[in-house]
Amino acid sequence: MRKDAMEFAKKCDACQRHAHVSHQPAEPLHQKLEEIGGKLAEELPLVLWADKTTPKVATGQTPFSLVFGAEAVIPSEVRVPTHRYGCITEDRSQVEMASNLDTIDELRTSARIRMASYRQTVARSYNKNVKVRTLQVGDLVLRKVFQNTKNQQAGKFAYNWEGPYQVESTVGNGAYRLMTLEGQMVPRSWNITHLKKYFT
Known part of the structure; x- marks a missing residue:
């Protein structure tokens, strides 16, 4: 009887639409290691000097x-010479620059390795809180109601979820294409964090 009562409560339409929105990740962190160097060279003019x-x-x-293979000399070092700027001669500068250019590939490789390690640490930290949820094509789902689509007249009685919709296809990395029950496609794909399974 208890199991039947739980199943009945789980299928309550109003309960599902008013259910709280979980902030627990539903999908592991998907990483993409970007190329260091060329990417930074393109973005350098857009980023602040600091x-x-x-x-x-x-x-x-x-x-x-x-x-560039060397540390920048900041404008204040030119006006008020520091030890680093004041003690360098043109010949020594050429030797230092040649040395820096010879070791730039190793510096970039080291930075790439360190970045991969850092991202793995971030992913490990993020993924330990993941409660994996997946959907299948044909599943009925509710979609999270966002602030701009929420019925403002309903106040605190407004639904947190809208739908149901049907999963039309899987896009990948926890994203799904949806369609209405009438067969009309819903614009763009939706992440699993904005969806929850609908029980009938």
């Missing part, structure tokens, strides 16, 4: 040094 010359946690290097 950001270019600040070492990043992920790589342990400044973006400037990864692209």
Whole structure:
């Protein structure tokens, strides 16, 4: 009898539509290791100077040094010479630059390895809270109601979920294409975090 009561409650339409929105990840973190160097070279003009010359946690290097093979001389060092700027001669500068250019590939490889390690640490931390949920083609689902689509007149009695919709296809990485029960396609794909299974 208890099992029957639980099954009956699980299929309650109003209960499903008013259910709280879970903030627990439903899909593991999907990583994409970007190419260091060329990507940074394209983005350098768009980024603030301070950001270019600040070492990043992920790589342990400044973006400037990864692209150009040497640390930047900041404008204040030219006006008020520091030991690094004041003690360098043109000949020594050429030797240092040649040395930096010879070792730039190793520096970038080291940064790439460190970034991969950093991303694995972030993914491990994120994935330990994941409660995997998957859907199959044909499943009925409810879609999260967003602030801009919520019925403002309903106040606190507004639904948290709308639908039901049918899963039309799997896009990949926890994303699904939906269609209405009348067979009309819903625009764009939807992530599993914005969907929940609907029981009838």
